[in-house]
Amino acid sequence: MSxxxxxxxxxxxxxxxxxxxxxxxxTFCEYKGLRVKAVNALRRECRNAGLEYVVAKxxxxxxxLPENLREKARPILAGTTSVTVDSADGVSGPKVLMKFxxxxxxxxxxxxxxxxxxxxxxxxxxxxxxxxxxxxxxxMLGSIQSPAQNILGCVNAxxxxxxxxxxxxxxxxxxxxx
Numbered sequence: 001m002s003x004x005x006x007x008x009x010x011x012x013x014x015x016x017x018x019x020x021x022x023x024x025x026x027t028f029c030e031y032k033g034l035r036v037k038a039v040n041a042l043r044r045e046c047r048n049a050g051l052e053y054v055v056a057k058x059x060x061x062x063x064x065l066p067e068n069l070r071e072k073a074r075p076i077l078a079g080t081t082s083v084t085v086d087s088a089d090g091v092s093g094p095k096v097l098m099k100f101x102x103x104x105x106x107x108x109x110x111x112x113x114x115x116x117x118x119x120x121x122x123x124x125x126x127x128x129x130x131x132x133x134x135x136x137x138x139x140m141l142g143s144i145q146s147p148a149q150n151i152l153g154c155v156n157a158x159x160x161x162x163x164x165x166x167x168x169x170x171x172x173x174x175x176x177x178x
Contacts, residue, residue: 009060016056016064024090026113027097027124028073031055032080033106042100042107049096052085065113072118076111090114094128 004012020026031039046053054061058077065073086093094112101107112119112127119127131139 012056013060013063016054016060019052019054019085019087020064020066023085023087024114025086025093025127027084027086027093028076028110028112029082029084029097029101030080030108030110031082031106034104038104038106042097042104045096045100046084046093049092050086050088051093051096052087054083054085056083066116069113069116069118073111073113076118081110089133091127091130091132094124095132098125098128 043053058081061081061083062070062073062077084093084097097109101109109121109124111121112124114127
């Protein structure tokens, strides 16, 4: 990117600014030492999860952030920095990165941004462990359905037990008659 002219950098800055403005969360990682094959695999995983993995100059990343975050983000943007842009639910980015980082020790989460608040690496790790929206909805649906299923089980148990009792009584009468 260093060979880009001023207009090329301005175009990249505008793209980054737009992406960051639409994002639910951003996750900053150090990727120094990560092989190209691993970076391509990470890009593929991010794409499959609806995320975007961006590598750009730290100054462009800093300028693309909202003004209220720039001073706090300046120390984070030292060395090799990549950004995962999550425009979906805010949790997918940290989840994908933390999962990938388990198998690739050169990928180190530095920090994140969620709702215009900068998160530490530990907070990004904690965020990655939160269930996704779909998981929470399915749990909630299961909780709502559970009482209805229990009532249905109780209602069905009465006739079933009655039929069993009548059948046992009939068998007892047959044995007595024989």
